[in-house]
Amino acid sequence: MEPSIIDFIYKRKQLLVEKWLEEVESVTQDSAITRIPEDIYSETNREFIDVIVNTLHVSPEEAKERLRSFVERLIHIGWPLSYFTRGLQAFRRVILEEMKENTQAEQAFSTFGEVENWIDGIVNQLVDEYTGSWENTLNLQKLALKELSAPLIPVFSHISVMPLIGTIDTERAKLIMENLLEGIIEHRSQVVLIDITGVPVVDTMVAHHIIQAAEAVRLVGAECILVGIRPEIAQTIVNLGIDLGKFPTKSTLRKGIESGLEVTNKKIVEIE
Amino acid sequence: MSSQSCVEVHTEWGIVSARQAGRNKAKEIGFGNVDQARITTAISELARNIYLYAEKGEICIGEVSEMGGAGVKKGLQITAKDVGPGIDNIREVMADGFTTSGGLGAGLPGVKRLMDHFDIESTSGEGTTITAIKWLR
Ligand SMILES: Nc1ncnc2c1ncn2[C@@H]1O[C@H](COP(=O)(O)OP(=O)(O)OP(=O)(O)O)[C@@H](O)[C@H]1O
Numbered sequence: 491m492e493p494s495i496i497d498f499i500y501k502r503k504q505l506l507v508e509k510w511l512e513e514v515e516s517v518t519q520d521s522a523i524t525r526i527p528e529d530i531y532s533e534t535n536r537e538f539i540d541v542i543v544n545t546l547h548v549s550p551e552e553a554k555e556r557l558r559s560f561v562e563r564l565i566h567i568g569w570p571l572s573y574f575t576r577g578l579q580a581f582r583r584v585i586l587e588e589m590k591e592n593t594q595a596e597q598a599f600s601t602f603g604e605v606e607n608w609i610d611g612i613v614n615q616l617v618d619e620y621t622g623s624w625e626n627t628l629n630l631q632k633l634a635l636k637e638l639s640a641p642l643i644p645v646f647s648h649i650s651v652m653p654l655i656g657t658i659d660t661e662r663a664k665l666i667m668e669n670l671l672e673g674i675i676e677h678r679s680q681v682v683l684i685d686i687t688g689v690p691v692v693d694t695m696v697a698h699h700i701i702q703a704a705e706a707v708r709l710v711g712a713e714c715i716l717v718g719i720r721p722e723i724a725q726t727i728v729n730l731g732i733d734l735g736k737f738p739t740k741s742t743l744r745k746g747i748e749s750g751l752e753v754t755n756k757k758i759v760e761i762e
Numbered sequence: 763m764s765s766q767s768c769v770e771v772h773t774e775w776g777i778v779s780a781r782q783a784g785r786n787k788a789k790e791i792g793f794g795n796v797d798q799a800r801i802t803t804a805i806s807e808l809a810r811n812i813y814l815y816a817e818k819g820e821i822c823i824g825e826v827s828e829m830g831g832a833g834v835k836k837g838l839q840i841t842a843k844d845v846g847p848g849i850d851n852i853r854e855v856m857a858d859g860f861t862t863s864g865g866l867g868a869g870l871p872g873v874k875r876l877m878d879h880f881d882i883e884s885t886s887g888e889g890t891t892i893t894a895i896k897w898l899r
């Protein structure tokens with residue numbers, strides 16, 4: 491950027507800070523910012539201005555690095571992106587106002603362009619930092635979800651339960667099948683209970699996957715019992731015309747376990 | 763129609779949000795548990811068909827009403843619209859067990875049974891629009 495512009499901004503830093511704080515005040519009234527304590531808020535405002543104004547007189551790499559470490563910290567505590575983007579819009583408005591009053595017309599045009607580019611660069615970097623962090627979080631959550639997704643739990647010897655909770659998409663359906671078959675071998679299960687109490691919608695795709703899973707279970711020499719079919723789900727399955735006739739089902743997990751015990755020649759007895 | 767909200771479907775997440783929108787609307791209109799499940803399941807079928815066969819499209823959900831003998835009756839209308847490959851033989855796809863994707867082939871005939879009114883319009887190469895209504899009893 492033109493040294494004279496840098497000089498211009500730098501000389502008026504104090505004034506810009508004041509005006510900017512006024513602007514940003516009104517802009518952030520409605521956002522999530524209102525939950526942040528007052529002192530931390532104004533502290534951060536000042537720091538933010540320092541960071542952006544300081545980008546003017548260090549090397550571009552250095553400027554990038556400083557902005558990054560500042561933003562990283564704020565992302566970490568959950569500071570909203572809109573604070574930065576709106577704040578920078580306000581900042582730009584303040585600078586341009588100030589310049590309009592103090593620059594000649596022919597000069598103003600190119601100056602405005604330079605300021606725009608400068609601010610745009612900062613906005614772009616901010617958005618990149620934020621999306622990078624969101625993608626990261628998303629990937630971690632996907633992984634966590636996958637781990638929680640379809641556990642096969644051995645409850646008695648030769649009897650295991652797979653509780654399914656939440657929406658079943660293609661990826662999860664694959665996981666269910668894998669975990670089911672691997673788990674059966676690992677725990678030497680003879681009976682597996684698939685509990686669908688926590689599955690919100692059982693459509694043809696979900697039903698199809700369950701039927702296929704049960705077939706596969708049969709092929710590895712075990713038996714599958716479907717439990718936890720809520721009354722409204724039972725009715726929609728019938729409406730869809732899906733035939734679960736060949737399929738052992740029980741209304742509750744408890745009844746499923748009872749029949750699993752029967753199949754494996756076990757009994758629970760009360761001791762006096 | 764008084765109010766209608768649309769959800770774009772081009773990923774599996776779109777299917778989930780269309781379902782969610784349908785469930786909310788069904789609750790708002792006053793449908794019971796079983797009909798809520800029927801409506802969400804029907805939306806799930808139509809949205810998944812869009813995702814599988816047309817790649818993208820939209821599901822719109824709205825409240826409808828009609829004057830009947832016993833006064834005004836309220837209902838929920840689902841419109842599933844896409845500009846995908848369309849369906850050549852409608853009678854064929856409405857038969858139980860017909861599938862081109864190795865599925866159960868229960869989706870479309872199922873939706874017809876889950877809902878009270880079912881209408882399908884499709885032109886090969888131009889797309890498909892399916893409208894279904896469930897009346898509140
Ligand atoms: N929106 C659409 N555009 C084009 N073709 C469609 C569309 N919807 C359905 N079809 C065709 O109709 C056939 C039957 O659909 P239907 O939903 O009844 O069964 P399916 O999707 O094959 O299996 P599922 O039982 O899992 O739903 C599909 O296999 C597909 O060829």
Ligand SMILES: [Mg+2]
Nearest residue numbers: 807811869870
């Ligand atoms: Mg289908």
